[in-house]
Amino acid sequence: MRADLRAELEEAGLDPDAVLAHVRAGLEEDLPGGSVDVTSTSTIPADARGQADFGARAAGVVAGLGIAAVVFHEVLGDDVEITDRLPDGSRVAAGDVVMRVAGPTRGLLTAERTALNFASHLSGVATATAAWVDALAGTRARVLDTRKTLPGWRALQKYAVRCGGGVNHRFGLSDMAMVKDNHVIAAGGVVAAYDAVRSAHPGVPVEVEVTDLDQLRELLDAGCDRILLDNMDSPTMAEAVRITSGRASLEASGGLTLARAREVAQTGVDFISVGALTHSVTVLDLGMDLQDV
Known part of the structure; x- marks a missing residue:
């Protein structure tokens, strides 16, 4: 070369x-x-x-x-x-x-x-990423990619997301922990799952997925500073932002569309993750x- x-x-x-x-x-x-x-x-x-x-x-x-x-x-x-x-x-x-x-x-x-x-x-x-960036303009929210990439293309697709003005989420399974619903079920709760990861890998960033505001409160009390709001409607996300009051970064995910992007961003979340940037572009x-x- x-x-x-x-x-x-x-x-x-x-x-x-x-x-x-x-x-x-x-x-x-x-x-x-x-x-x-x-x-x-x-x-x-x-x-x-x-x-x-x-x-x-x-x-x-x-x-x-x-x-x-x-x-x-x-x-x-x-x-x-x-x-x-x-x-x-x-x-x-x-x-x-x-x-x-x-x-x-x-x-x-x-x-x-x-x-x-x-x-x-x-x-x-x-181009797909730039459309989301344009939709979020003037809000605090940034668009994130996901691991829903073509096998062998992850580095290139995540590079293209950056070209469009987006932000890369974790690259693989070892650079950041993402505690999702199956992990929560297996561990016995959101805090138990969070504590287990922190104990096993104290130097690795941890994000935990929540499906309701009670789980959000539990995690905030446990000191979790990265929380994913899964498939919540906009009023619930706005309430999550109010409850969090800057104690953690909040990521909206699940069922999001470009038409709804600005509405979600105006709830005050920090990030919006979009698998479609790479999996169905x-x-x-x-x-x-x-x-x-």
């Missing part, structure tokens, strides 16, 4: 070697065992060179363009020139050019789909159009 792309990925909080492995796996799906692009090699002279524009076919927020650049360099080495690449997190309109690539035409078309797969999906995550329609063969 080029040194400048490696540095860019590191600055974005991504592991360059993991990204490269992901890119190579994507290319292997198209070219298993070192096979060739039979369409491009049959229709395009080996010495043909061209330029192609990556364009947005819908409005949104772009993410993953640096990963798309890695794809082109993996296919073409240094025999590719990438210009006019917008920074990830840029808002675009339909028709905007987000990146230009130039090099051997066969290689450009061979890399096209894998590059678009990364950029379109991650731009979809960023619609891609941002990006396309690559060859300009010169």
Whole structure:
């Protein structure tokens, strides 16, 4: 991988070697065992060179363009020139050019789909996140992602959430404890579950899910400073904020929609977690159009 792309990925909080492995796996799906692009090699002279524009076919927020650049360099080495690449997190309109690539035409078309797969999906995550960020503007609430990510894509999807202006929740099962209803049942109550985690892993942040205000009061008395309000209506969440009075951060979760986002934020909660940012996102329609063969 080029040194400048490696540095860019590191600055974005991504592991360059993991990204490269992901890119190579994507290319292997198209070219298993070192096979060739039979369409491009049959229709395009080996010495043909061209330029192609990556364009947005819908409005949104772009993410993953640096990963798309890695794809082109993996296919073409240094025999590719990438210009006019917008920074990830840029808002675009339909028709905007987000990146230009130039090099051997066969290689450009061979890399096209894998590059678009990364950029379109991650731009979809960023665009969905930005819609929630816009809906929450002017309130204290921030939008959080979840662990409801595609297997193998978690780091990239959480990166795209950041590009859209959202905040990452825990990455895995070890960097933060999330006590949910099944844990509460198994432990015998919200406080028992909270105390068990604090005892076993005193240095790990702990968040506990509650379904009613009695559980909230119990946890506040026990000193819990991160509480998730699960599937509560807005008046109940507003009362939870009043009861908490700043003693803990409050996260709203469960059954939330973009149409309801501002109503929930105006209850005074600190965070709103949205699994749909990653588990059911619609891609941002990006396309690559060859300009010169």
